[in-house]
Amino acid sequence: xxxxWLEPGEPFPDVARAWGASDPAPGLLAAGGALDVxxxxxxxxxxxxxxxxxxxxxxxxxxxxxxxxHVDEFRLHRSLRRTLMQFRLDTxxxxxxxxxxxxxxxxxxxxxxxxxxxxxxxxxxxxAYQTLARAGQAHSVETWINGELVGGLYCVALxxxxxxxxxxxxxxxxxxxxxxxxxxxxxxxxxxxxxxxQNTRHLASLGxxxxxxxxxxxxxxxxxxxxxxxxxxxxxxxxxxxxAATA
Numbered sequence: 001x002x003x004x005w006l007e008p009g010e011p012f013p014d015v016a017r018a019w020g021a022s023d024p025a026p027g028l029l030a031a032g033g034a035l036d037v038x039x040x041x042x043x044x045x046x047x048x049x050x051x052x053x054x055x056x057x058x059x060x061x062x063x064x065x066x067x068x069x070h071v072d073e074f075r076l077h078r079s080l081r082r083t084l085m086q087f088r089l090d091t092x093x094x095x096x097x098x099x100x101x102x103x104x105x106x107x108x109x110x111x112x113x114x115x116x117x118x119x120x121x122x123x124x125x126x127x128a129y130q131t132l133a134r135a136g137q138a139h140s141v142e143t144w145i146n147g148e149l150v151g152g153l154y155c156v157a158l159x160x161x162x163x164x165x166x167x168x169x170x171x172x173x174x175x176x177x178x179x180x181x182x183x184x185x186x187x188x189x190x191x192x193x194x195x196x197x198q199n200t201r202h203l204a205s206l207g208x209x210x211x212x213x214x215x216x217x218x219x220x221x222x223x224x225x226x227x228x229x230x231x232x233x234x235x236x237x238x239x240x241x242x243x244a245a246t247a
Contacts, residue, residue: 006033027063035128064213075207108166161223187240189229
């Protein structure tokens with residue numbers, strides 16, 4: 001199947017045209033286009049995301065099935081529960097939102113995914129998501145200890161449609177703490193699921209699972225029209241995960 005080439009500003013093909021399981025790159029939809037705010041917003045609103053390496057053109061993906069985390073299915077394993085309870089009670093520890101987005105995405109870019117020798121967060125992507133963050137449509141969830149950024153993640157948000165992108169950690173469990181904080185924030189604001197894009201063992205261990213692309217696209221179309229959460233974190237949000245710790 002021939003891969004469509006997009007000129008800047010050209011609309012995306014229907015996601016049903018993405019390459020299937022028998023094609024060289026299942027989920028690949030198109031190449032080309034641009035990474036400006038309007039294009040990224042249009043892509044995410046259609047269940048499409050960019051993913052490419054240095055030296056490649058911009059590549060756009062919409063895999064089927066789609067890996068998602070329903071926030072009410074988040075698995076808070078015993079060890080992480082203990083870590084969160086300690087974190088919550090330690091005055092040196094805090095969750096911040098959007099206080100250091102540039103630092104978070106650069107740290108994520110320096111942390112290759114398991115099994116990869118390089119990063120997909122190339123400089124072009126870093127610049128694009130920094131611009132998206134300034135437009136209020138990308139956010140960082142940050143783990144701070146003793147005034148030091150030790151882990152975090154960044155995501156895209158259109159209304160109540162939230163799309164996880166990448167995480168990093170500098171101390172054990174710091175990225176998991178940030179993810180737990182995002183789950184707590186989403187539960188607090190009635191965000192139903194977080195897009196995880198692709199299936200990994202790590203995400204599955206935390207409760208993520210695959211759903212059909214059509215169901216995911218329908219969810220995004222509805223959730224993107226709903227009022228989005230207030231992107232700040234209050235310690236009381238931990239009650240969404242740790243009710244016993246607040247008694």
